[in-house]
Amino acid sequence: MSASGDLKKRPCPGIEDVQDSQTTKKRLNEDGKKRHIAALILARGGSKGIPLKNIKLLAGVPLLGWVVRAAIDSQVFDSVWVSTDHDEIEKVAKACGAQVHRRSPEVSKDSSSSLETIQEFTRLNPDVDIIGNIQATSPCLHPHHLQEALELMTQKGHDSVFSVVRRHHFRWQEVKKGGGASTEALNLDPSRRPRRQDWAGELVENGSFYFASRQLINKGLLQGGKMAYYEMLPEYSVDIDVDIDWPVAEQRVLRYGYFGTDKLEAIKLLLCKVSGGLTDGQVYLTTGGEEMVSINTRDTTGIVMLQREGVEVMLLCSSETPVSSSLAERLSKRTGCELLQDVGPGQVDELMRRKGLAWKEVAYLGNDEVDVDCLNLAGLSGVPRDAPVVALNATKYVCHSPAGHGAVREFGEHILLLIKKAKSKMEQDHIRRDLF
Structure with a gap:
């Protein structure tokens, strides 16, 4: 979805009409058509520092999923693409909601530059006018960063915009003389070292994104023409290159x-x-022929933690697994959780109507293909680490722990962390409203 939109109709023209008209003109190309703005995330499969790091799980989400989500939710791009040469990355990118540009072997080498890959994309997509090259290794990117940066091009008329962070680092240059080495200051006078509060610092590229016009890219540049920088706060300036x-x-x-x-x-x-x-799916047989399953006390503790914070927990079991059904009945009595059998999306809809809930108020922990619909519909969904691929692709969070070995506890902690984070943000917003 593009941020441009149609001009609003008003009974008589005023200054707002003039501003809307000027904004619209800046978003048109030379032919008078609305400029196509595309997000492009480069995700080559041959990463040497961290193999396949672009789809490695970071806080339960594939690394590139963080920036794909931010790009889509910013609603300023007409299309969001992942450029890759790897089958598995392609699958993850599509599951995250992005389109895929399958790059050629010529621009998939260790020696290939980002610019070469972007130029190939522009050649194959001649309708794209502005490229937002977003780095997959910047997981703290938010939609508002992209929205505000793009306004510098669509409303202020810049040809390129790139993200920076302000650093207060004193830099020294190595100087080799004869057989030894010495150093000299680059950005300070050692005899007059400034205090941090008296020094504005320096702007350093943080690598989160680079916006550039098609014309600039065709000239072999990502930065040039009328340039602008977009400053991000240090807490959002995260980059990942090596394991540490x-x-x-x-x-x-x-x-x-x-x-x-x-x-x-x-x-x-x-x-x-x-x-x-809650169980790992294994059934144990005793010497007497009895079937047994095991549960982890960490998981039952996780259920209690959620209940203490006002989150109701219901257990789901299948009539096809009688051992688990028997265990679920005992767990239900022990934890006070209601037990539901053979539940699908229709039954959950009925349950929510009875309780007056919406899907966004429901979290769902599943583990297989039968759970895909509920995983997609739930406001927050999770699966254990060892869940099948079909479930992994449908969920919003993948636990580090496998089934029966702490996955429920981990997912419960994740729910509580996000609730705490959201409440904290609400409190901060309330404080800002009071102040301003």
Whole structure:
């Protein structure tokens, strides 16, 4: 969806009409047609630092999924693309909602530059007028960053815009003399070292995105013409190159990442599968021929944690697995959770009508193909790490833990974390309204 839209009709022209007209003109190309603005995320399969890092799970979401979500929800792009040479990345990109540009081997080499890949995309997509090259390794990107940056091109007339972060680092240059090495200051006078509060710092590219016009790209440039920078705060300036960056990025994205437009603080119910969720799907036989299954106390603790925070938990079981049904009945009594049998989307709809809930207020932990519809519809959905691919592609969160070994506890903590994050944001917004 493009941010341009049609001109509003008013009974008589005023200054707002003039401003709308000027904005619309700036969004037209030389032929008078609306400019096509495309987001392009480069995700080659041959990453050397972290193999297939573009689809590695970061906080339960494939890495490129974070920026695809931000790009789509920004609603400023006419199309959102992932450029890749890898089958698995293509599958993940489509599951995240992006279109796929299958790049050629010529621009998929270790020596290939980003610009070469973008130029190939523009040659194959002649209708695209502005490219927003978004880096998959910037998981703390938010829709408003893209919206505000693009306005510099569509409303201010810039040819290129790129993201930066302000740093207060004193830099020194290595100087080799004879057989030794010394150094000299690059951006300070050592005899007059400024205090941080007295120094504006320097603007450094943070690699989150680069917007450029088609004409500029055809000239072999991503930055040029009438240029502008878009400054992002340090907490959103995250990049991932090597393994050591991963745990730091995961903690940062849990605190500052963009989790979508759903109001997660409204989640009131968790529907949790017993078989493949609370259990690992294995059935143990005793010497006497009795069937047994096991559960993890961490998972039952996770259920109690949710209940304490006002989130109701219901257990789902299948009549086809009598052992799990028997276990579910005992768990239901032990945890106070209502037990539902052979539940599908229709039964969940009826349940929600009875309770006065909407899908966005429901979290769903499933584990297989039968859960796909509910995983897609739920406001927040999760699956264990060892779930089949069809379930992995349908869910919004993939647990690090496998079924029966802490997945329910992990998903419960994820729900509570997002609820806390959403409530904190609401409080901050309330404070800002009071102040301004």
